[in-house]
Amino acid sequence: MTVLFGQLFTGISIGAVLLLIALGLALTFGQMNVINMAHGEFIMAGAYTTYVLQQSITGAGLSLLVALPVAFVVAGTMGVLLEILLIRRLYARPLDTLLVTWGVSLMLQQLARDVFGSPNVQTRAPDLLTGNVALPGGLTVANNRLFILALALAAVAALTLALRFTPLGRRIRAVVQNRDLAAVSGIPTARVDRTTFFLGSGLAGLAGVALTLLGPIGPTMGTNLIIDAFLVVVVGGIGQLKGSVIVAFALGVLQATGEYLTTLSVAKVIVFVAIVAFLQWRPQGLFTLRTRSLA
C-alpha cells in the first residue's frame, strides 16, 4: 500500500512537471499550430533567472517568490521577441518553424554556456520546501514535490479562468476556433497571437523556477524535457487544456509505474509504445475541437 501510494505520488509529481511545461506549449501549439522547440530554453531561462536572483536576494524563500513573476516576464519577453522576429513570418509553414526554433534553441544553449559556464549550477531551496510531510499511515511526500503540484494546479486554474472569463481569453478562444472568422469580427489576431506567445513562454519560465527545486540547472536542461511535453500536447489534443492536464498525469503515472516494475529505460519505451497505440485509437488526441476540416 505504501509502495503503491509512493509510486502514485511520484507519478503525479512527474506529471505536474510535465503539465507545467506542456501548458505553455498547448497554448501556442493549439492557437498558432507552431512547434516551438525553443520552449525548453525558455524553461532554462526561468531556471537561470532564479539562480541570478539568488545571488542578490539572500533569503531562499523570498528569492523563489520573487523569481516566479520575474521568470514569467523574462521568458515571456523572450517568447514575444522570437514571435516578432521569426515565427510570425512562418505561420504558413509549421514544420519549418520547428527547425528554425531548433536553431534558436541551439544558440540560446550556447549563450547560456558562455554566460553561466558549461557546468551545472545549483540553487538553494528554502527550508520550508526541503522536508517531507508525514501523512497518516506512515506515508511521506516531499514538500518540494507538493509545491510543484500546487504550482501546476494553480497555473491550470488561472489559465482556465482567464480563458473563460476575461476579454483576452475570449479573443484567444475565438482565434483558436476559427481564425478567419475572428479576424473579420474585428479581433486583432496578430496581437492576440503575440499575447498568447507571451503567456505560453511565461509559463515555461514558471516551469523553470519549479525545476530548480528538483535538480541542477544546466544549459541543456530544456532539451530533455521538451519532447515529453510535446507528446503530452499531441496525445492530449490541441485547442484546449483539459486533454493536456489528463494526459500529463496519466503519462507521469505510467512512467513511474513502468519504472517501478521494470527499469527507467524500458519505462520510456513502454510510454512511447503506449502513445503510438493511443494515437491509433484517437489520432487527433484525447479531446479535439470539432471542425469541418478534413483530417
Place this chain on the structure above:
Amino acid sequence: MTAVTPAPPSTAGAPAPADVAPGSRPGGRSRLRPAAGFAFGAALLFAVAPLALSDFRLALLAKYLCVAMVAVGIGIAWGRGGMLTLGQGVFFGLGGYAMAMHLKLADAGPGGMPDFMQLYGQLDELPVWWRPFASPWFALPATVLLPMAVAFGLGSLVFRRRVRGAYFAILSQALAAAMVILLIGQQGTTGGTNGLTDIQGFFGYDLDDPVNQRMVYFIIAGVLLALLALARQIVHSRYGELLVAVRDSEERVRFLGYDPASVKLVAYVVAAGMAGLAGALFVPAVGIISPALIGIVPSIEFVIGVAVGGRATLLGPVLGAVAVAWARTALSERFPGTWTYLQGLLFVVVVAFLPGGLASLWALARRRAERAEVHQ
C-alpha cells in the same frame, strides 16, 4: 487539426517550379546530362579525392559520405514526401549496431564474447538476440532490413491513421529519444553510453591498415553513387510524381483514388533503409557506433544538411550534408563555441529565408539569366 486558417497541407515549403517538374526538360539534353553528371561525380569521388586528400582527410570524407547517404533518404521522405523525420538516427543506429555487433563477434572469434560484456554485464554467455549477428548472412541484410522493418511498423500504424505534419515529426523524434534511452539503459548487452567501440577488423581485413581504410572509402563512395542513382529513379518515376502530389495536397490525391498512406510509407521505408546502410558503413569507416551518434541531436543535424543543400533536389541534400559536416569539423576544431552559434544561425537563416536551400539560389540565378536573355 484545429480550426485555424486552412494552411496549405504541404508544409514542406513550395520549392521553385524548376525543382518540381524534373521530367519536363527539353528532350535530348535531359538524357545526357545526368549521365555526364554521374560520371563527373564518380571521377571526383574515385580519382580526385583519393589522390588529393591525405589518409586522415579521406577517412573524414568517408564519414561525411555516410551522412550524405542518410541525407539522400531524407531528401526523398521530407523534400519529396513532406514527412519531416527527426528520427533518422534510429535507422542509422539500427544499421550501425547490426554491423558493429557482427564485427565485434568476428573480432572475438568463434565462441568468443565482445570484451565489454564481461566488463559491464558480467555475462557468462552471449545474449540470445546477439547470436544471429555472428553470421554475416544474417547481419549484413539486417543492417538494411531491420531499419526498414521498424520504419514499416511505425509508418503503417501512423500514416494509416493520418498522423502527419508536426505530430509525425514529434513522434519520430520521440522514437529517437526512446531508442537512445533504451541503449544506454541496457549497458550490459549494448555497451551503454560508450556504444560498441574499438572495432578492429572488417571481414578479415585489418581496419588499422590505411590500405584497407581506403578500400572502405571506395565501398562507401560506390554505395553513395548507387543510392543517388536509385533516388533518381524513384524521383523520376510515376511513383515519384505521386509522392510530390501527396506532399502538396494529400486530400486531393486521396480523392483521386490513391492511398496516400501507402505512398508515404514507401518513401519512409526507403529513407530508413538508406539510413541503415549508411550506419552500417559508418562503423568500419569510423570504428565506433554509440548512442551519442544517433540520438535527438544528430538526428536533427541530418536534417539541417538537407535543408541547407535544398531539400527537394537530388544532389542538394548530398552536397549540403557534406558541406555542413565539413564546416563542423573545420570550425569546431578551432572555435567550438562559435560553431554552435553558426549552426543555429544556419538553421534559422536557411529554413526561414531560403527554404529551397542553396540549390534554389542556383535556380534563381539561372532564371535571372534566362530573363535577361529574353529582354535583350
